[in-house]
Amino acid sequence: MANTFVENCHPESARCAILEDNGSSAWLYLTPVGGEGIEQDAFAYSPVAPREELNRAAIEAGNPPILTRKYASSRAVLESPEEHSFQFVWSSDGESVALLYNGDPIAMVVSGYDKGFSVALVSESGFGQAWDQSVYEAVFE
Incomplete structure (x- = not known):
């Protein structure tokens, strides 16, 4: 799924959710009202094995960071997930x-x-x- 965007927009808030997998990290982005730019983000998964240390030079060059082992859970890596496996769920507002x-x-x-x-x-x-x-259940269920 490298270099793939999956997007879904909420009809009432006019915000969009974007999943971007660039081949080294995958992020969930939430746009501001109107769908232009990024207001907030969340690390979604790592399509590659976590690294020992951050590559600061790559980050300074504008590339998203590759997850490091220090912060990676046992569920961090998703190798070659298929686009249809993802869904977005919105809060009521x-x-x-x-x-x-x-x-x-x-x-x-x-x-x-x-x-x-x-x-x-x-x-x-x-x-x-x-x-x-508990936050998930309070907001989305």
Whole structure:
């Protein structure tokens, strides 16, 4: 799924959710109203094995970071997932969005939180914060 975008827009909030897999990391993005730019993000998964350290030169060149082992959970890597395996679930007001993989939530951007949540993470970092099931249930169920 490298270099693939999957997009879904909420009809009432006019926000869009985007899944981008660039071959080295995959991110869930939430756009501002109108769908232009990125307002918030959440690390979705790693299509490659996590690295020992961040490649700061690549990041400074504008590339998204590759997940490091220090923050990677046992669910971090999804090798060659198929596009049809992903779904977006919106909060009722369209201000928050979750990404599902084969029906299971893996990442979410939630209004009121500075960082996104991901099952791929074991702790908070520059990649976001570890999954919080209680937040998911409160916002999306």
